[in-house]
Amino acid sequence: METPPCPDTAPPTCADSQLAQRTPALTFIGLGGAGVNIAQFLAREALPGVRFAAVNTDAQSLAPLQQIETHLLAAEITRGLGAGGDPDLGRQAAEKDAAALARLCAGADLVFVAAGLGGGTGTGAAPVLARIARESGALVLAFAILPFDCEGKRRQNQALAGLQSLKSAADGVICLPNQRLNRIADEHTHLADTFRISNEFLAQTIRGIWRMLHRPGLIHTDFSHLRAALQGRHTESAFATAQAAGPNRAREATELLLASPLLEDPALLAHADTALVTIAAHNLTRGEIDRVLEPVNRQCQNAHIMLGAVLDESLGDRIEINLIASRREPASADPSRLNAPPSSPLPPSQEHLHLDLAGFSDAPESRRSHPECLPPPPSLAPETTRQLYHQKHSAGSRLRKVIPPRFRQQQLPLEIISKGRFEKSDPTIRHGEDLDIPTFKRRGIPLN
Numbered sequence: 001m002e003t004p005p006c007p008d009t010a011p012p013t014c015a016d017s018q019l020a021q022r023t024p025a026l027t028f029i030g031l032g033g034a035g036v037n038i039a040q041f042l043a044r045e046a047l048p049g050v051r052f053a054a055v056n057t058d059a060q061s062l063a064p065l066q067q068i069e070t071h072l073l074a075a076e077i078t079r080g081l082g083a084g085g086d087p088d089l090g091r092q093a094a095e096k097d098a099a100a101l102a103r104l105c106a107g108a109d110l111v112f113v114a115a116g117l118g119g120g121t122g123t124g125a126a127p128v129l130a131r132i133a134r135e136s137g138a139l140v141l142a143f144a145i146l147p148f149d150c151e152g153k154r155r156q157n158q159a160l161a162g163l164q165s166l167k168s169a170a171d172g173v174i175c176l177p178n179q180r181l182n183r184i185a186d187e188h189t190h191l192a193d194t195f196r197i198s199n200e201f202l203a204q205t206i207r208g209i210w211r212m213l214h215r216p217g218l219i220h221t222d223f224s225h226l227r228a229a230l231q232g233r234h235t236e237s238a239f240a241t242a243q244a245a246g247p248n249r250a251r252e253a254t255e256l257l258l259a260s261p262l263l264e265d266p267a268l269l270a271h272a273d274t275a276l277v278t279i280a281a282h283n284l285t286r287g288e289i290d291r292v293l294e295p296v297n298r299q300c301q302n303a304h305i306m307l308g309a310v311l312d313e314s315l316g317d318r319i320e321i322n323l324i325a326s327r328r329e330p331a332s333a334d335p336s337r338l339n340a341p342p343s344s345p346l347p348p349s350q351e352h353l354h355l356d357l358a359g360f361s362d363a364p365e366s367r368r369s370h371p372e373c374l375p376p377p378p379s380l381a382p383e384t385t386r387q388l389y390h391q392k393h394s395a396g397s398r399l400r401k402v403i404p405p406r407f408r409q410q411q412l413p414l415e416i417i418s419k420g421r422f423e424k425s426d427p428t429i430r431h432g433e434d435l436d437i438p439t440f441k442r443r444g445i446p447l448n
Contacts, residue, residue: 007448023111027108028206030115032055035115035116049210054069069104077092078093084120087124089120143430144162147159163175208280236268238272240323271323275303279292280309342418
C-alpha cells in the first residue's frame with residue numbers, strides 16, 4: 001500500500017496554478033454621450049484582458065459600435081431618444097436597468113466608469129453605476145469629464161452636483177475639466193482634435209494602470225496596492241502619466257508628470273495620504289528611481305509612498321511614470337454642534353462683563369476696555385460695602401419714582417425756503433428740525 005504524499009510536498013493542483021496565474025479582471029464602461037465616445041476610442045488600444053462596454057439612453061450613439069458591448073438604458077422610459085439633459089431621468093433609467101448594469105460589472109475586479117457630467121445620462125446614471133459596481137465587489141475608479149465654461153452656468157452647476165454624487169459612490173474620481181484643454185490646444189484647433197487630446201489623456205491613464213497590473217516588476221505592485229491607494233476614499237483622486245526618452249529621461253518625464261493638466265490643482269498632491277508611483281522601462285537604474293521619487297516626495301509630503309518598477313520591452317529606450325494619489329474624505333462636523341454658539345473665552349464670572357461692554361459701540365475701538373485685561377477690584381471693608389449697597393438701592397428707589405417729562409416735537413420758526421417740486425411733501429421732522437432744509441442754512445454756517 002502506497003503512502004500518500006505529505007501535504008507540504010504535494011504538487012500544486014490545477015486550481016492552485018490558475019489562482020497563481022490569475023490577473024485582475026478590468027472592465028471599462030463608457031456612460032452617456034461622452035463616455036460612449038471614450039469607450040470607442042479606447043477599444044482600439046491593444047489591452048488584453050480589458051472588457052469594454054458602452055451604455056447610453058440614446059440608441060443612435062450606440063448603433064455604429066460593433067466591436068464593444070452596448071446596452072440601451074431603459075428604452076421604455078426614454079424610448080431610445082436620450083435623457084434630454086435631465087439628470088433625474090438619467091438616474092431613473094439607470095435604476096430601472098440596475099440588473100443589466102450589474103451583469104456588466106459581474107466578475108470584474110476593477111471597473112472604470114467614464115462619463116461626461118453636466119448633461120442627463122452621464123450626470124444622473126454614473127453614481128448609480130458606480131454604486132452597483134461596488135456592490136458587486138469591484139474597485140471603482142471613475143473618470144469625470146467636466147464641461148467648458150462657455151457651456152453655461154446651469155450645466156456647470158449640474159456637473160458639480162453630479163460630481164459630488166459620483167464621489168460618494170465611487171472609490172476614487174479623476175476629474176478632467178475640458179476647460180484645461182485650452183492650455184494645450186489653442187482656439188484654432190479642430191474640435192475633433194480637442195476631444196482626441198482629452199481621450200488620449202484617459203487612454204494613457206488606462207494604459208498605465210493596465211501595465212502596472214499585467215507586466216512583471218522588479219519592485220512588484222499588484223492589485224492589492226491599487227486597492228489600498230483607492231478603496232474607500234470617496235474623494236477626488238489624482239492620476240497622471242508621462243513618458244520621455246534620452247539621457248535625462250527620468251528628470252524630463254518627472255517634470256512632464258508634475259506639469260500634467262490632471263495635476264493642476266496643487267491641493268490634490270499636497271493633501272494626499274497615499275501615493276502609488278509606478279516606473280516602467282526596459283532597463284532601469286537606481287539613479288533614475290531617485291530622480292523620480294525626490295520631486296514626488298516634495299509634492300506629497302504627507303503621503304505614504306508605494307513604489308513599483310515594471311519591466312516592459314515595448315517601451316524601448318523610453319521611461320514611463322504613473323502616479324496615483326488619493327486622500328480620505330475628511331470627517332464631517334458633529335451635527336449637534338453645527339448651530340451651537342461659540343464658546344466664550346472668559347470665565348463665567350466675567351462673561352457678563354464681555355457682553356455688557358460689547359454694547360457700547362459708540363466708543364472708539366482704541367478706548368474700549370477688554371474684560372480679560374481688567375485689574376481685580378479693590379478690597380473694601382464690610383461696613384463700607386453695606387453703605388454703598390444701601391446708597392445704591394435708596395437712590396434707585398427714588399429714581400424709579402420720578403416720572404420723566406414727555407416732550408413733544410415741534411417745528412421751529414425757521415425761515416421759509418422754497419422746496420421746489422417737494423413743496424407739497426410732508427416735512428421730515430426730527431428733534432424739532434426740518435431735515436429737508438440744508439444743514440448749513442439750519443445752523444447758520446457761512447460758506448466761503
